Amino acid sequence: MSSQFRLVGEKRFGPFFLTQFFGAFNDNVYKNALIILIAFQLGDPSTSNTLINLAAALFILPFFLFSATAGQIADKYEKSRLIRGIKLMEIAIMCMAAVALVTRNITALMALLFLMGAQSSLFGPVKYGILPQHLKPEELVGGNGMVEMGTFVAILVGTLLGGLLIGIDEVGTHWVAGTVVVLACVGYVASRGVPEAEPADAKLRISRNPLAETWANLKFLRSDRTVFLACLGVSWFWFFGAIYLTQLPNYTRLTLGGNEQVVTLLLTLFSLGIGVGSLACEKLSGGKVEIGLVPFGSIGLTVFALDMYFAVGAPVSGELIGAAAFLGQPGAWRVIVDVVLLGAFGGLYIVPLYALIQMRASPAHRSRVIAGNNILNALLMVLSAIVAAGSLAAGLSIPQLFAVTALMNLAVAAFIYGLVPEFLVRFVAWILVHTLYRMKKNGLERIPEEGPAILVCNHVSFVDALVLGGCVRRPVRFVMYHRIFDIPVLSWFFRTVKAIPIAPAKEDEALLAKAMDEIDRELGEGNLVCVFPEGGLTADGQIGEFKGGVARILERRAVPVVPMALSGLWGSFFSRARGAAMGSLPRRFWSRIHLDVGTPVAPEQATADGLREAVAALRHRP
Incomplete structure (x- = not known):
């Protein structure tokens, strides 16, 4: 595992890693602060449910709208300059967000969440497209593991910091406003060190019709069956994960009886689990792309997601409790184990799939393949918000929604592995x-x-x-x-x-x-x-x-x-x-x-x- 940590000290990876880290860190300070603001400062749970799912959809929608164009841009232009331009865009968005936070303008905050999604949709194809240009084939799994680990540590720290800052009486929004601007500036400074990455196709003509290009991108993605089904596997993971993470604040409040501290604790533990699982991929796979870990990861996701339904009793009422009191409750440690292992098996599932896509995709079209993957991710995540909102409106409780999603994961996994026997063979052989x-x-x-x-x-x-x-x-x-x-x-x-x-x-x-x-x-x-x-x-x-x-x-x-x-x-x-x-x-x-x-x-x-x-x-x- 030392090989993957070594990369952070090298110019070809370190500055990019820090840029990605601070970007994810900043996103999650803002998003978690906004979600907790909605969940705990609006009295009506039904209204907060709707707004939280709307927030998830608004952040993801730009990935569907702009990813195809972003993939073309990433293949046509030199990537380090693109990264710096995207980070400048982040600074501008966060300055506007700071004003909206201070004034507590929920409409503006939701609109800016859409702009954050647009900025992230531009960064996605560059992020995963640049790795194969700067890393050797045998470093791809380790590099992806470091990126996923760094991303979820950033989510951990950002989630923790966003929750703590927004909880400060009266001035919480001011602290969040200042933090997001500072982090955007730090991320831009880190991006200045990212080395050049030559364009994959400098003669590429960028389509002026994003919808037509989106359709063309998806058609191209289907030309390689294994890559396409790997992208479907990644997209399903984001559908699955979005349902759990989006509902976690209200699950904590309405089912566990916990306050903001408990939400932050569970999100932190989930992020730690993802980080551990992502880093473990390097050791378990021997530094190679080991797709046998994917079924292993999906089995763990189903088992521990389903156990979250059985781990709790009836919905609670009364005063919400903090993290220390929650840890003393019956069944609390069972929920914690479920959350940590859910994250760990998620890391085992997602890292090999990303590495497989990067390795199997044609270098001349790699960023557009990543963009196609992001489009599918966006579709499934928007669908997850619709399914979650509809299920809750129809009368399902959040634990029941978790159980249904876990069973759906089992069915989808069986379908994908039936279509791609390579995954099944590698799993049996790996075991x-x-x-x-x-x-x-x-x-x-x-x-x-x-x-x-x-x-x-x-x-x-x-x-x-x-x-x-x-x-x-x-x-x-x-x-x-x-x-x-x-x-x-x-x-x-x-x-x-x-x-x-x-x-x-x-x-x-x-x-x-x-x-x-x-x-x-x-x-x-x-x-x-x-x-x-x-x-x-x-x-x-x-x-x-x-x-x-x-x-x-x-x-x-x-x-x-x-x-x-x-x-x-x-x-x-x-x-x-x-x-x-x-x-x-x-x-x-x-x-x-x-x-x-x-x-x-x-x-x-x-x-x-x-x-x-x-x-x-x-x-x-x-």
Whole structure:
């Protein structure tokens, strides 16, 4: 994890990090002060519910209106100058906000919230577009984790400060007014150090019709299915999170019986959880984009969001209590644990998705892809405000709304993972590798980052494919014996991950021909195909004879062949070391296993004997 903290001290990341930090800090001083002003200084709860949800919608609406144009601007112009211009805009908006705060003009404060959203919508494509230009691919997860951690620490501090300042009797709005102007100026000073980032497409013509460009942006976003569905996953997170965070003040007041101190405490703990989860991504993913963490995060979101419904009793009445008194209430610590873990699993969910979008998006269109993502985010967040306001108006309590949203999250997660089996495979593989084994990987960078290739590996156990799938960063199509492929229940999983069933010619010649056609089609589409040339599990721990299947594949399509070797799985529960695999209880857990990847072999040199020797040499490497 030291690698990601190191970035803060470097010019290519540090000034940008501080600029983003102070921007998020300032936004949340203002927004939390305004929400608490509405929630606790307007006597009618129904009015405050409406105004709070309207405030959420007003801040998000500009992301839908202006993100497409903002993405074009970010791709066309040099990004450090754009950042400084956007920060000057923030200073102007906050000066107007200071006047509105001092005069307690709610209408003006709501209008300025819309302008803050407009300024943030311009910054979004620049923020996520500049990271891949200044960071190495292996630093993207750490950099995104730092940005998310910094953002939510800023939310934490800003939320805390905004709540404390607005609570000062009589002069609270004056303190908030001065603070937001000072923070805007500090953010501009930090932006002066952001290094240049060349425009992605200086010849790009900016559309004068933002609505037409918004539609074109969404159509372009759909051209890459994985990126598009990752954007949908990010947008759903903001729908989910917006419902919880927007309702938290009234949830605290009406259900927990807490005052402003309790709201601030819960928002602070949620932000700490997000920060911890975001930073943990770097360690859990080994510095790579690990989408297996996404299902893990979504499961945690559902579990702890649903528990917030069961953690409280009937709505309270009477005098509101402070943070110290709240901590002494029955069930208070259960709510606190739910809030912290909700944030932590949110960090595990969102950071890999952002990194995946940045990594998979075309550099020439990256900012517009980010803008398209922001448009989807805005649509879902505005929808969340509408759904929340409508549900509460229809008679649902806030805890009931939380429970419904948690169940919706479960349904949406199942839908997305069904559409993108890569997420499911990575999740199962990640769980396997990190619970049963200690994995050491060498030479993964030798696997081509794009284009077709055949992976060949020795076959030691029934989990070899899962282990390989959890280590190789690209999706892999595994060729497997058809009788294993057809096992009930497991067959659904194998079909979902697009495994290719195969049979020997003497057993089913038609299926063999079909498998060869399918392998050729996958390679033709630029995918990785993994073959276990021994044709079955080893019975003695040694590498058996390599069959001629790889040569037949290469006759139809000449592609590189990458030798790989697994070590340490012989003797495991899934191997045949004690007779039939899985025939007895497991005797060891968290064993050390190795995956070694060799130099790709040219297709004309890829003979069965030569590949076996290459795999054997890797397997016996000291």
